[in-house]
Amino acid sequence: MKKMIMMVLLIALILPLAALKVGGVDLPDKLTLGEENLVLNGAGVRTKVIIKVYAGGLYLPAKSDNAANILSEESAISVRMHFIYKEVDEAKLIEAWNEGFVNGGFEAKFAVEIARFNKLFKAPAKKGDIYDIAYLPGTGVQVIKNNVVIGTIENPAFRKAVFSIWLGEKTALPGLKKDMLGN
DSSP states (O other): OHHHHHHHHHHHHHSOOSEEEETTEEEESEEEETTEEEEEEEEEEEEETTEEEEEEEEEESSOOOOHHHHHHOOSOEEEEEEEOSSEEOHHHHHHHHHHHHHHTTOTTTTHHHHHHHHHTOOSOEETTOEEEEEEETTTEEEEEETTEEEEEEOOTTHHHHHHHHHHSTTOSOHHHHHHHTTO
């Protein structure tokens, strides 16, 4: 019996993990975006006061702990948000995005893109909803809800503005940024 338990434990240690459990949900260790294969760079929980809002994971072509480099690249990237709070209405989502755009100094430069981005959030995010905010070279920034693309902002320069929400120098989410960078 002891040998069997030891074998099971050894196999469990050798096998690669298929997902990372964060905030009570499993985030996959890999995502495919178009033809791009992305790996989970890091993950954490977005909290507001004491409320756990979503488990968030950063997906990149290769792991990196350098936010400035990640933001300046033109490669594919995705932030997956698996909502764990019962419901976040669209006004609160838009308010959070706008705070990120203001903190990064992008509100004037990308006013048109920000308005289009915000219009993609027409319904509340409910517990269990999965949003991917993703950038694919040649396509643009996509908002994907529960595996359905709900809109695309084609301007490639908008990539930095969107992902600065989580990775920018003045992000309102420093703890989540640290977790997403694998620290």
